[in-house]
Amino acid sequence: MQTWTLTVDGREHRVTAAGTLRHAVEWQVDGEVVALKKAAEERIRLEADDHGSMDVRFSTTGSPRRATWHAPDADAAGLAGIGGLDLEPEPGSPAAAYEERVRAHPRRYATIQTAGGVGKVVVPILLTLLVITLPWPSIPWPDLPSIPLPDLPEVPWPDLPAIPWPDLDLPDWQLPGWVRWVLDNATYVVPIVLAFVLARVELRRRRHQDELREQRRRELDDRDQDQA
Structure with missing residues (x-):
């Protein structure tokens, strides 16, 4: 279980997250549960009218990353998950170790992170090549009868006049290589x-x-x- 804490204006915010594939996230303020949510997304957003909102982030593999508090009067940037105040992860926890690695x-x-972007491009290509090169068995599909479709009448479309578009002499310009x-x-x-x-x-x-x-x-x- 991962725990984050933050004290704002004398109120103690505490967030706990459990689970790897499906996360159970609980938000407490001064020991009282104000929001609870279970989901499998990498970003889970909790909202409490009097206490603002809380964004909890996980990695693609389900590891806890951070929890960020947004004030009740947060602007559009706060609603988009930008800004806010990060809660402090419990010392020695996976999230704390991750923060230290990023700082160091x-x-x-x-x-x-860039290699992850490369993987999103390369892996589908390799899988496609693997599927193409694999020897797939020949399946004897039965011959299906042909369906006689009816002959539809031709629609007499009217001849529309041609529009005399002007000939524009555009400069010959090419994009850089x-x-x-x-x-x-x-x-x-x-x-x-x-x-x-x-x-x-x-x-x-x-x-x-x-x-x-x-x-x-x-x-x-x-x-x-x-x-x-």
């Missing part, structure tokens, strides 16, 4: 580029979350010192 080796993280290559191979290029871009965005997002987390810790320490 950001380039390796980007490379792994690399642009034509990208367009011809967009099916293979786009998933790889998208995976790389998303990896870079996630690295920037995590750096920003680390800054917010450190700022919150300093504020809590200053508050405790003032109360002491």
